[in-house]
Amino acid sequence: MPVLHDPVVTLEDAKVRTISLSSLELEVMIRVENPNLIGITLRQLPFTVRYSSGTVNQEIAAGNTGRVKIPAQGSTVLRIPTTSQNAALVGALATFVTRGSVQVTIQGTATIDALLFGWSIPFTKTLPVTMAQVADAVAGKDNKE
Secondary structure, three states: OOOOOOOEEEEEEEEEEEEOOOOEEEEEEEEEEOOOOOOEEEEEOOEEEEEEEOOEEEEEEEEOOOOEEEOOOOEEEEEEEEEEOOOHHHHHHHHHHHHOEEEEEEEEEEEEEEOOEEEEEEEEEEEEEEHHHHHHHHHOOOOOO
16 A cells, blocks of 8 residues: 655735724635645645734634645645634734734644545644735735735
């Protein structure tokens, strides 16, 4: 039986889509690369989006990919929309206004199925949300690449 290798799960980007005083819409892009000679199924990929301000680490959004097939020796970029409508946004916006940007961390675990086996792969990445991204979102510009 062939040896199965861990797929590579990486956060490609997180883009601000729209922002208001009560909600924040992000598009999170996650790449899953399958180095195996057989296709795999991403059963789920739940993740959280958090911002950090000093010692405070607040969740502002969460998402999940659902079930996705990744071809043998293939790569897929998943675009997952998330919306936050909670009080944590107030703190994130205050940090953003005082510093001009805010760091967001996206953390999750990919659950993989292949043949009769299943396993999990954790991932985490921190990205800045900049004034330019927010200005584009407020202006309604489509900043997809």
